[in-house]
Amino acid sequence: MRTYFLTGLFLTMATYVSAGETFDMNRTAKGVSEPQMHQNAQGHLIGNLHSTLTPEISDAAHPFFGMTGDCTGHIVIKSGSARGAGTCVYGNADGDTALLEYAIIGLTAEGGFHGTWVSHGGTDKMADLSGGGTWFNTAAAENGTYTQHVNGAIRLP
Numbered sequence: 001m002r003t004y005f006l007t008g009l010f011l012t013m014a015t016y017v018s019a020g021e022t023f024d025m026n027r028t029a030k031g032v033s034e035p036q037m038h039q040n041a042q043g044h045l046i047g048n049l050h051s052t053l054t055p056e057i058s059d060a061a062h063p064f065f066g067m068t069g070d071c072t073g074h075i076v077i078k079s080g081s082a083r084g085a086g087t088c089v090y091g092n093a094d095g096d097t098a099l100l101e102y103a104i105i106g107l108t109a110e111g112g113f114h115g116t117w118v119s120h121g122g123t124d125k126m127a128d129l130s131g132g133g134t135w136f137n138t139a140a141a142e143n144g145t146y147t148q149h150v151n152g153a154i155r156l157p
Contacts, residue, residue, distance in 0.1 A: 022155045023063050025133055029053040029148045033140050035075075045077040049086060053148060063125070063156060066092045075104055075113075082107045090122075098122040098129055111139030112146065119154055128157040 030053070037047035053069040060066075073086015084104035091097045099120040104113050114136035119129045133152015140146040 020156065021063075022131075022153050025064075025131065025150050025152045025154055027055060027057060027150050029055045029069075029150070031137070031146045031148050033144045033146060043077075043079055045075075047075050047077075049073045049075055049084070053088075063129075063154065064090070064098065067096075067098065068092075071102070073102065073104075077107075080107065082113055094124070096122065096124040096126050098126045102135070108136055108139075112137035117150070117152065126156075130155050130157075 031051050033049065033051045035047045035049050037045050039045055049072060051069075051071045053071065055064065055067065055069075057065050067090040069088050069090040071086055071088035073084055075082060075084030082104050083106075086102055086104075088100050088102065089097055090100075099122050100117050101120060102115055102117045104115045106114055108114055114134070116132065116134055118132035121127055121129050131152060131154030133150060135148055135150045137149075138147045
């Protein structure tokens with residue numbers, strides 16, 4: 001049986017970005033995860049993670065409307081706990097990017113992961129983006145799909 005592990009956080013972007021505003025990131029995204037897991041011992045897995053996320057944002061005024069994310073990272077699962085970290089790059093058709101870092105700090109009761117995220121700016125309209133928060137994923141289906149729930153806020157200078 002192939003096991004899918006999820007990572008990543010979503011951010012999305014609009015062309016109508018207002019400087020100096022704070023935006024709510026309490027959103028969801030649909031993800032697809034393609035992990036490469038290696039079993040070290042019974043109950044001890046180490047892996048490389050890759051996920052693509054599509055945010056569910058319909059408000060074109062939200063600064064992250066229209067972005068798609070590509071996330072990579074690593075994870076260690078041992079004795080029912082999970083730890084890991086990675087980065088995500090979100091981009092839109094205009095060439096704007098938003099960069100963030102995430103940490104995996106545990107497993108959910110349903111078999112997903114949870115953790116924290118922080119923005120590291122980006123390019124063009126997102127150059128000085130700041131913010132952060134928390135996230136959790138549902139367990140991945142056999143085909144690697146999952147839902148991610150993000151909490152927090154971002155701010156444009």
